Amino acid sequence: MPVVQFKRKTLEKLVGKKLTEEELRNEVPMIGCDLETINEEEVEYEVFPDRPDMLSTEGFARAIKYYMGIDKGMKKYPLKDSGVKLDKQNVKARPKIVAAIAKEVHINDETLRSLMQVQEKIHKTFGRERKKIAIGIHDLNKIKPPFTYKQVNPNKYSFTPLGWEKELTLKQIREKHEKGRYADILQDHEEWPVITDREGYTLSFPPVINGRKTELTTETENIFIDVTGTDQEAIEKALNIVTTSLAERKAEIYTVEITGDGKKPNLEPEKIKVKPEYIEKLIGEVLTEKDIKKYLEGMGFEYNKGEVLVPPYRADIMHPIDIVEEVAVKCGYDKITPSMPKVATTAKPNKERESQEKVKNLVVGLGYQEVKNPILTNQENHFERMQRSKDKVVELENPLTKDYSICRRGILHQVLQNLSKNQHEPYPQKIFELGHCLTRDKKEELGVKTLTKLTLTKTDNEVNYNEATATLDAVLRNLGASYELRKSRDPSFIPGRRASIISRGREVGVVGEVHPKVLNNFGVEKPVIAIELLMENIIK
Amino acid sequence: MYKLTEEGKKYLDEGLPEKNLLEILKKGKTTTEELKEKMQNPAVAINWARKQGWIKIKQGEIQVDKEPKEYPQQISLQKISKGEDLTKQKTEELLKRGLIEEIREDIVKQAQKQLEKEKINNLTPELIQTGLWKKANIKKYNIEAVGKKKYPGKKHVLSYYIEKVRKVFLEMGFEEEEGSYVESSFWNFDALYTPQDHPAREMHDTFFLKKPRKTKMKNKELVKRVKKIHEQGNNESKGWGYNWSEEEAQKLVMRTHTTPVTVRKLQEIEPPAKVFSVGRVFRNETLDYSHLPEFTQIEGIVASEKVNFKNLLGYLKEFYSKMGFEEVRFRPGYFPYTEMSVEPEVYVKEKDEWLELGGAGIFRPEVTEPMGIKEPVLAWGLGLERLAMMHLDLKDIRNFYYKNDLSLLREAKINI
Known part of the structure; x- marks a missing residue:
């Protein structure tokens, strides 16, 4: 923001x-x-x-x-006709343009600063980094109307941009000028836009840079404002915001006639219908029509019998609900008393959550401390350090760093990392995580399936396979799951001290002593026993 | 030295069979058949009671002959159980009946050996069984020394918070819902009336997926309705006025909030309905002491013809008060999918500051209408980790998920 x-x-x-x-x-x-x-x-x-x-x-x-109640009711901004015309040609890369003239602006450092700020901030947000809206402001006394908005060949057309001494072609501006990156917006088009005056002087190469000659100075009295973009309503609002801001400083605003679109800016208020009952019902406070009228006038709107006039600089009113907000804000959020309604419904806990809590309580009873790791992880820890192979992993398009570029399919690698970082802590260390993992699965609506996995590890100077299976048995027996142990080939574990856990005919996990190579890979210095368990088949 | 056998222990607790028989007969005479229903081992009882001349049997009916004043063997059992001695005759009686047995000689010897030390370090089974503990001088400890540290199995401190939050909403009659970490842009943004050129949808805010990259929307009707509301609004709304792209909506993302969980739910509910969800969300943010790329959101909606903005503030106040924050204040906020929008803040006494904890509002009609909901829907998405940070007095939010510091987790208090 x-x-x-x-x-x-x-x-x-x-x-x-x-x-x-x-x-x-x-x-x-x-x-x-x-x-x-x-x-x-x-x-x-x-x-x-x-x-x-x-x-x-x-x-x-x-x-x-x-x-604060200093002003109320809608401001009238007087608008005069400048008689100036702008010939809007068919500019495919950026088809929309509006313009206005402001006289008696008397630019000083303060107004200049304010103008630059509104221009820059509108570009950034409302203007979507100039894609949707770009504003150009020029010294009117240095240019000669009428103006033309046209498209030109960027390799051939040249002019002297702001901040440079000599002429550059539009392509050269893209490459060399500090604002050149904004020409990326135009890159798919063969011809690019410029605004010129009667004598062929280039005021602007929107949305990139203005011409050098017409830069504002503290001498400037009269200015010409152009707004270009892709969305007619958005550029008109932007022009209204700039011109009414100038009018607040007593500048005189003049319209410019755009070919085919008529005279701009249009400072006529828009109308929107809102029922007073709708406002009262949604806010929940007692509000008479008189109150509503008072509040809306207090926010710069006009209200008359269910019809609201919206000030021309407001770009956020698209539905009657937006008028409701104006009333609520004027009431003051701090003055609206919170109250609890009686909405009778029945509580319904999520079954899966409930059974997960039971599993956690069981494991906690076995003396294990819960940890919580991120869902995002990386391939190196997840697969290479674990000596496992990558399969059906959900991958990010734009990870922030390499360390967090895929979604975890398992948790053991993260828990081993946790152990490696906690080696100064008293032993034995028994930690577990019960959490979600993701895997690609074409059968799912989103192509991704969520798996709930339980991972337990214990580390101490001495730990062994039998302790691991005893713990596993304690968990599964108490969850009422029958199971068998079978030979496993999981390379994360020591051969002869590892087993696949089979329940209802399906492989649901692995138990064993973690392979010393894996321990070396994670910098874990004491032996570790571990259990990895897919919960879907076990808790139903 | 003697101790009770298993049978002896049983008779000590339940009474000797002959005693129990007499108790029954005091209420009236009975038959052998009836006795079987009223007590265990009637045969043993009858046998012993007859030997003592306490009962007689006439025409198959059992009755009291001479009621004893006391039951000497019952007293003997009690004495043995307390480690007291019996006369030789009484000992013989019980031995014969198999109610006591001699304590093994080696155990007695061991106990006697332990007694040779001036002070006893540990009370032993031998001393207890033989009763020789009476002669023991048990060493005194420094009872004021604080206990050595132990680490019980515990849940993660955030789990305790999540449990509390769940409890609060369940108490208020909410239904719990879970969703997927991966969502389509459609559900994460479009269904929430977030225009496709909104800054939140850019790469630097949201994680997009490479594998898989896209999903197909099955509900074509819904897609059409959402497209229309974005492009031209409805009868009352102007819409955003741009060309909505289905392809853009198909892009998969790591959900940036849990709101898609409740918005999906809007399709099925019939107001009045209250739904909540607690789950992990993802933002493309640099990890630092105050920002997490993954964090937990507490989501809730209330859909009812009767609810309004005052009630939204009411629910938020109620929730925080149940979480232990008495003072809540509300400031205007902005979200593309709610109007009015509000940012609740709670007052933290210990720090004398207001803490901003998320956002809330009433879903815009442009969100609810395409889902077929005409009633107002109150909605909120609140943070969890910051509450926990305050509880633990943590300065660095990375302690969650990215550190898993065992000392912190082991020491974390659970009075939440």
Whole structure:
């Protein structure tokens, strides 16, 4: 989730009152954001991804003003027609574009910082790393309308991008420019987008980089904003967020006419129908229609007889349920009293869990300490160190490290690792794990089968096969499972001191003394007896 | 020296047969046949009682002739059992009847030998059997010394927590459900109305599978409904407005939460219903002192026409109070699949701080409708390891799963 920093002074200036630490710490998060850090000068919040309008300082301040009751009702943002046109051509790689003009912006360090932040954070989250949305901001006085949005040959077309002295082709920008990686978004397309002005100057190569000449400075008064992307609604919302943020600083907003789409931005509120009974029923507090109207106005919405007007910068209202949340937030989550309903149902424990608990209690009774290992493990420990061969293993596509790249099919290798790390602890050491393992199985819905396995080990200066079989017998006898021991070839164990456990005609595990080679492989210095048992056939 | 034989011990506990016979006869006369039902060994009893002249038999009926004041042999048995001596005659009687036997000479000798020491270290079977312990001087210990360390078999500390959580939900009438660690993207994300370009679905957050890579969705109708809700919403909702890809939904992942367990369950339940699940989940996160790529989630849903947001807060408060946290507060949260969304926090007295423990909310209608549920569904996914960390005062969360430090597990208190 995006984290945004604000200067406390700037925020206070925009809100129009002093904000105490207590307010910033405990009240502001009740709008729906998490406080990250706070000091004398700055405050940092994590903004929820459904609220891109709170990514700008101005938008954040606007939300505070509503929540604290300083503002109410829907803001009207005056919109003038600039008469400027943008010729939107068929750009296959990135078909959508909207634009706007803001005058009297009077850029200073503070506004520049805020603009950069909202741009960057929208790119990252709401804009899906510029795939869905990319915003370009230019000094309007240095360019000449009308503008054209077109696709060009990236090998031939060149211009001087921001941060460079000379012209580069679009392909060269991809390779050489520090922002070039964003051109990966376009890589499947033969032609790439650019925005040019009347004189053929390239303002922007979206979503990668702007032209050098039109960079904003503290001299800039008027700006041109373009938003490109793949989703019309998303880019329009992004434009609304940027332009209304500027309007909060008294900038004048002008529309730009886009071929085929009309004048943008469109700051008309959207309408959504919500029944007041629906709101009351879902929140559970007594709410009259008057209350609902008051609360919604308190969040910057308008309400009239079951119809809600949504402010143009809000990108998160897609269902009446989202309006319910607005009312609940304005009520205050801390003011809604928790209450337990009477929903009569019958408890039903999971049978498998219950029998697993019985097995655990039995093994604990034999003096074993339970351990819990990760489900993810690696091939080297699981198979190579165990001298076993790999079979039907569930493998990850994108493991974080090689150490955790497959799902375990068995637990013994992990338990041996546990023993190796605990050699300074008093002996004897008797440990066990009862847990899930996974294996590939085409018959299953997901192609993967879950196995429940029990692994027990004991290590001490002296341990032997007979003790292992006695323990096994104690477990199986008490679980009412008949079994036989047969010759095993498991290379993890010592020949002549290992046996397959057969129950109801099926091999369900192995018992024996762990092979000294395996002990060496794991760095275990005392002999180990072990039992591995597949529980499916045993507990029913 | 003598001790009771097995028969002697039996008569000591149950009474001599002749004594038992007299007790029966005091209530009235009886026949041999009837006696068989009322006592063991009537023949032995009749034989002994007749010898003593206590009973007579007339026309097949047994009755008291002369009631004894006491039963000397019963007293003798008691004396022997307490290690007291008998007169020679009484000893003979019991020996003859096979109710006592002489203690083996070697045992007596051993006991006498043990007594030669000034102080006895250990009480022995010989001393106890022969009664010679009475003459023994048992060495005194330093009784204030603390016992030597022992390690009982124990469950993992997290298991005790899981058991407690299960108990709490079962007490509240929840049904327990289990799911699979491997899930399709469909159930992990799409069914939860998480758009396919959502950051959580990217490689750096979620583990995708290479083998096997995909699954086929069998319920075509459900797939269609979920596709539609993503693309265009329903009557009331706008949807996300993009082209939903079934292929993307087929990709297998290690489940990132236990919510797919309860969402799958939505297909079968008929509200009112309450379901919970406790299980391992996976996130593609770097392992460090405060992050685990594998951890446990406590999942729950309540589906009923009657429930609302107040009740969601009620369930969360009730759960934490049963887990021992009296103070809970609620802050707004955000999840793509719930609205309203809330982050519960509990107050930790010892540390004087609020601890965030997961997320909760009411499932969006875009989640429940395709599953055929019209009622509100309260839902939560809460963390477990952090509760246990506090209990053990652990700073490093890697102690779970990645360390298995025996000293920690052996010493962990189970007053949970």
